[in-house]
Amino acid sequence: MTDTTASTASAAPLNVGNVHTQANNFIQAVQSGVDPRTGQFNLAITLPLGMANDLGGPSWSFTLAFSSLASHINSGFGHGWGVSYSELIRDQQWWSLRLSSGEQFVVDLANSDLNVGGRLAFQDYKLDAIRVTVLANNQFKVEHKTGEFEILKRVDDQGNAYVLHEVRSPEGRSLYFDWFRGNNINYLEKVRDEKRVLASINRAVIPSLTLEPETTHETVIEFEQQSNELRWLRLPTLDQPFVFHYEIINVGGDQTLRFPTKLSGPLGAEDTISWSKTAQTSHRLPNAAPIDFLPRVVLWTHSDGVLSNTRQQRYEWVGTNNYLGYGNTEGIRWERGWDTLYKLRRRYDYSVTETLSADAVTLATITRTWDRHHLPINETTKQGTCQTEVVTDYDINYDDTWGSQQPWCQLPIKVTTTYTDTSDPETTRVRSECIEYIYDSAGNILTTTFPSQVVEQSDYYDPAGEGESFPPDPSGMIRFLKKKTVTPATLADGTFGGAPVLTTDYTYENLPSSTTNDPPHAVVKTEQLHDTTDPEKPRLLEKTTNTYVLTPGPHYGRLDKAETELGGVTTTTDYSYDIVDFDDGEDGYGRIDKLLRITTTVKGFEDDATHQSATCEGRSLITGLTREERSPSGALTVYKFDELGRIRKTTIAKGTDYQAVRTAQFHLSDDFSSANAPNFPGNDEKVLVGLDETDATGQHKYTWLDGSGREVMVQLQDIDNPVDGALVFRDVAHTQYDGLGRVTKHTSYDWKYDWQLDPEEGWKGVNAQAIEQSLETTYDDWGNADSETSLTGVTTRTVHDPITLCTEQWQEDSNGKPSSKQVTYSNPAGSVVEQVLHDDSGRKVRTVRFTRDGLDRVTQQRTIVAGKPDIVINFLYDAYSRVLERTLPDGTKVIWTYAKHSDGEHPESVSVQQAEETP
Numbered sequence: 001m002t003d004t005t006a007s008t009a010s011a012a013p014l015n016v017g018n019v020h021t022q023a024n025n026f027i028q029a030v031q032s033g034v035d036p037r038t039g040q041f042n043l044a045i046t047l048p049l050g051m052a053n054d055l056g057g058p059s060w061s062f063t064l065a066f067s068s069l070a071s072h073i074n075s076g077f078g079h080g081w082g083v084s085y086s087e088l089i090r091d092q093q094w095w096s097l098r099l100s101s102g103e104q105f106v107v108d109l110a111n112s113d114l115n116v117g118g119r120l121a122f123q124d125y126k127l128d129a130i131r132v133t134v135l136a137n138n139q140f141k142v143e144h145k146t147g148e149f150e151i152l153k154r155v156d157d158q159g160n161a162y163v164l165h166e167v168r169s170p171e172g173r174s175l176y177f178d179w180f181r182g183n184n185i186n187y188l189e190k191v192r193d194e195k196r197v198l199a200s201i202n203r204a205v206i207p208s209l210t211l212e213p214e215t216t217h218e219t220v221i222e223f224e225q226q227s228n229e230l231r232w233l234r235l236p237t238l239d240q241p242f243v244f245h246y247e248i249i250n251v252g253g254d255q256t257l258r259f260p261t262k263l264s265g266p267l268g269a270e271d272t273i274s275w276s277k278t279a280q281t282s283h284r285l286p287n288a289a290p291i292d293f294l295p296r297v298v299l300w301t302h303s304d305g306v307l308s309n310t311r312q313q314r315y316e317w318v319g320t321n322n323y324l325g326y327g328n329t330e331g332i333r334w335e336r337g338w339d340t341l342y343k344l345r346r347r348y349d350y351s352v353t354e355t356l357s358a359d360a361v362t363l364a365t366i367t368r369t370w371d372r373h374h375l376p377i378n379e380t381t382k383q384g385t386c387q388t389e390v391v392t393d394y395d396i397n398y399d400d401t402w403g404s405q406q407p408w409c410q411l412p413i414k415v416t417t418t419y420t421d422t423s424d425p426e427t428t429r430v431r432s433e434c435i436e437y438i439y440d441s442a443g444n445i446l447t448t449t450f451p452s453q454v455v456e457q458s459d460y461y462d463p464a465g466e467g468e469s470f471p472p473d474p475s476g477m478i479r480f481l482k483k484k485t486v487t488p489a490t491l492a493d494g495t496f497g498g499a500p501v502l503t504t505d506y507t508y509e510n511l512p513s514s515t516t517n518d519p520p521h522a523v524v525k526t527e528q529l530h531d532t533t534d535p536e537k538p539r540l541l542e543k544t545t546n547t548y549v550l551t552p553g554p555h556y557g558r559l560d561k562a563e564t565e566l567g568g569v570t571t572t573t574d575y576s577y578d579i580v581d582f583d584d585g586e587d588g589y590g591r592i593d594k595l596l597r598i599t600t601t602v603k604g605f606e607d608d609a610t611h612q613s614a615t616c617e618g619r620s621l622i623t624g625l626t627r628e629e630r631s632p633s634g635a636l637t638v639y640k641f642d643e644l645g646r647i648r649k650t651t652i653a654k655g656t657d658y659q660a661v662r663t664a665q666f667h668l669s670d671d672f673s674s675a676n677a678p679n680f681p682g683n684d685e686k687v688l689v690g691l692d693e694t695d696a697t698g699q700h701k702y703t704w705l706d707g708s709g710r711e712v713m714v715q716l717q718d719i720d721n722p723v724d725g726a727l728v729f730r731d732v733a734h735t736q737y738d739g740l741g742r743v744t745k746h747t748s749y750d751w752k753y754d755w756q757l758d759p760e761e762g763w764k765g766v767n768a769q770a771i772e773q774s775l776e777t778t779y780d781d782w783g784n785a786d787s788e789t790s791l792t793g794v795t796t797r798t799v800h801d802p803i804t805l806c807t808e809q810w811q812e813d814s815n816g817k818p819s820s821k822q823v824t825y826s827n828p829a830g831s832v833v834e835q836v837l838h839d840d841s842g843r844k845v846r847t848v849r850f851t852r853d854g855l856d857r858v859t860q861q862r863t864i865v866a867g868k869p870d871i872v873i874n875f876l877y878d879a880y881s882r883v884l885e886r887t888l889p890d891g892t893k894v895i896w897t898y899a900k901h902s903d904g905e906h907p908e909s910v911s912v913q914q915a916e917e918t919p
Contacts, residue, residue: 036352036368038323039296041260041273048645050212051624052193054554055596058148058169071258076187076203077223078230080258083188086150088140088162094337106337124342126407127443128477145479147521155179155186171557172515216592217622219643236643240266240669249277252292259295266668267689268305269707274298284326289334305707306685309358311739318351323374341372342402348372358739375410384781385423391416408439419802431803433828442478452829453489469507474519481506488854497853500879503532514556523548531879541879542566542903567900569605582627584638594621605901660696687712711735721765747774831856857881891915
């Protein structure tokens with residue numbers, strides 16, 4: 001008998017949940033796939049929650065995530081599955097904060113002020129980017145550096161969990177969360193904004209999530225369970241669900257946990273996961289831990305369906321060190337509320353090697369190493385004779401305690417990438433490049449030095465306020481950019497080569513919050529771009545002044561006007577906002593909707609009706625998707641979507657004599673795909689995932705997809721040449737991929753016919769024959785395409801060498817005879833500095849050298865041909881990197897001027913100035 005109800009037993013004590021580690025505070029932990037740091041296969045499903053408060057925000061991502069460590073609890077979606085939301089756990093002397101992002105921090109009670117208005121301190125978080133304040137009525141406020149904050153409180157004043165009840169934007173708009181409590185578990189019931197319900201959860205026989213309930217956009221997603229495990233996730237419009245399988249493993253300490261073993265997707269992709277099952281092959285835990293070991297992924301096999309190469313990823317851990325702190329030489333035991341490794345004072349690293357293979361061929365090995373703070377310090381990728389190593393340095397003293405580290409200690413200060421080629425056994429070739437960072441205590445980047453040696457510097461305002469340029473920030477956080485300066489690279493002669501130093505300055509003003517008693521929020525008032533090459537005489541290039549909507553209502557705080565002063569004139573951009581009804585349901589695709597219609601009007605400095613242009617965009621207040629667009633010429637384009645947000649119909653120039661319609665139908669293992677799916681050459685199975693599109697002429701195009709949604713076959717309806725009175729579909733493209741998802745072969749087809757004159761129907765094409773053109777691609781050990789071979793046998797070869805920054809390219813005929821060769825040398829920024837052309841005998845024919853300034857702009861192009869004078873062309877630019885002058889070899893100058901109101905490529909004149917003749 002199938003049990004599809006939520007668990008009715010009280011939640012087990014959080015004994016397994018005591019496994020606290022900062023290793024989970026990284027993006028890999030909230031994505032579907034293996035997190036190599038922890039060895040866990042994490043599943044996360046992000047569902048499209050609608051836009052709140054007439055698209056005014058705040059936004060919140062409805063993410064359902066699986067955790068093996070929580071798989072002894074069913075919070076309504078199946079054991080181990082739960083909604084990701086911010087939550088503060090108060091359990092006697094152990095407090096922990098978990099954010100919606102998945103990050104988790106332990107509260108340092110000894111240094112926290114628990115009085116109303118006081119702030120919490122954390123044991124394992126140093127940056128001043130999150131602040132948790134104690135509010136009255138037993139509530140907590142979590143304030144983020146973005147200006148958004150969350151209100152946490154208990155459900156019905158019961159339990160030890162303070163869960164998310166409200167998210168409020170800096171403008172004062174709110175998103176609310178409704179809960180109910182049963183069996184000592186908190187269950188999320190609704191998510192709503194100030195006007196409507198965005199999502200509701202029904203925990204009936206088959207639990208479901210309804211997005212946009214009681215609207216024309218209502219979408220129901222079902223979470224079908226078996227034995228309290230989520231087995232099937234059913235999405236609207238898809239006949240095939242996501243299917244999940246699990247395995248229960250005894251992890252010691254009288255505990256068992258669930259681990260996913262197979263995931264099947266609606267398109268046909270499948271993931272199979274093999275786990276370690278003993279303490280000797282798993283992650284061991286330090287003494288006194290609640291469990292003995294934690295299984296880890298040994299092998300992950302991925303298939304994209306019937307046309308896919310199967311990819312395998314095997315994981316082998318180096319030694320016994322792991323992210324849980326087992327085997328540390330300081331003998332530190334497990335302690336609730338602490339990450340074991342954060343208590344160490346000695347170096348402690350742990351590593352894993354991932355071997356990637358397809359069709360029993362090893363493609364690459366990747367060895368990753370982390371330090372005791374779970375920071376990636378080394379990642380080495382080996383493929384054949386090529387190796388890429390990424391070494392990341394941090395401002396950490398490993399001989400000191402965590403408490404003594406700098407606030408920015410978890411942020412990289414230097415990332416060095418080293419390329420090594422061992423193809424020659426006698427000579428190992430190596431090149432390194434690095435990027436460096438400097439931070440402040442809030443984690444803001446102050447200085448970035450790129451491999452090109454261009455330096456980007458940022459200054460931030462003092463939160464106490466700086467006169468009229470910046471009002472005091474109630475948050476007290478350093479978060480508002482004051483100035484950003486881009487300094488060109490210094491050339492060999494000690495100059496910037498004519499490149500300017502560009503500085504952008506910002507000023508702000510406060511807008512009151514729309515919520516009474518909430519603090520104001522700062523918005524950009526002016527943005528000024530200066531040429532500060534001579535710091536004593538900065539030159540203003542451009543200034544933009546913003547004003548905002550101050551009228552209370554749905555548009556409060558939106559941008560109202562932007563005035564840009566450039567070249568002595570002002571261009572004004574006005575924004576207007578309207579909420580309108582929208583009904584395009586005449587053909588079954590459309591839905592009654594309400595739109596936020598945004599009209600953008602750009603007025604020239606002439607300030608008259610002639611010199612202005614207007615565009616309009618209409619976005620659904622429910623989904624946020626663009627439903628209509630009106631161009632400056634007045635042409636209206638209307639879009640219609642299905643429940644999954646896919647475009648189903650596009651109407652261009654609607655309502656005019658030039659109206660054109662495109663439609664799209666999606667098919668997944670339904671009657672249509674079963675009847676029409678073709679056999680891919682060399683494969684007996686059919687691809688049952690397809691897209692049927694029609695263009696303005698009514699011609700159909702079928703696109704067939706593999707399990708990852710990649711195009712594998714395209715067929716086009718032959719509307720001019722029916723066979724036996726019926727229209728047929730011709731193959732026009734086939735695509736094949738390797739285990740890494742790279743295209744290995746692309747074949748296109750054209751069709752020719754024998755033409756016959758029919759007395760009644762006119763000329764008809766018969767005896768259709770396909771003309772095939774194919775291109776097979778291979779890849780080198782660096783992962784770059786190194787050959788492309790056509791059906792005629794002609795091969796285009798490319799040798800890319802990241803060590804010498806040299807690329808060679810030539811062609812070979814079917815007999816292997818080479819053509820001329822072009823050799824290109826680049827600088828660390830990837831820009832060409834020299835091109836050398838060789839003839840088919842290997843002799844140098846021509847060399848073109850490029851001189852670049854400190855911003856990588858070409859200032860001189862020199863063409864060198866043996867026995868002839870060099871051909872030299874010089875270039876001069878403005879601060880926007882537009883060419884002002886091009887000086888030809890004879891001294892003739894081509895001069896450009898640009899529209900004074902524009903910083904884009906809008907030339908106003910092009911003139912030629914003859915060189916002065918030499919007497």
